Amino acid sequence: MSNQDKREEPIVRMREKNVNSQAHSALARANEVLNEGDITEETEEIRKLDSQLDHLNDYMSKMEERIKAHSDRMMETLRQQKEEREKRRRSFHERMSQNQSEDEEFKKQITNILKRVESVKKPATATIAE
Numbered sequence: 001m002s003n004q005d006k007r008e009e010p011i012v013r014m015r016e017k018n019v020n021s022q023a024h025s026a027l028a029r030a031n032e033v034l035n036e037g038d039i040t041e042e043t044e045e046i047r048k049l050d051s052q053l054d055h056l057n058d059y060m061s062k063m064e065e066r067i068k069a070h071s072d073r074m075m076e077t078l079r080q081q082k083e084e085r086e087k088r089r090r091s092f093h094e095r096m097s098q099n100q101s102e103d104e105e106f107k108k109q110i111t112n113i114l115k116r117v118e119s120v121k122k123p124a125t126a127t128i129a130e
Helices: 003-008 019-039 041-129
Strands: none
Touching: none
């Protein structure tokens, strides 16, 4: 820089004589405030609550997993029961159908036997009447 540049630059001076002591006291106060924030009871309480929340979140996650597993087991059980009921229902209807056809066959056989008995009785009664 030349002499002209130095003349053009304004010189800034603090009005008070103890400039460094004020800066040191301001830094000390700022340090106290920063350190005080770490030690206060509120901060400790916040840490405790945060820890409790973490534990609660872990517990809730585990409970959700257990509930989901239980729900899956229940759904599987319900599905199996539904399949078993459907099998029993089909089996019941098959047996009913089979029983009906057997009953119909039995009725036909009885009817045929009764017709033969009637046909045998008619000539016998006709012979006795003569």
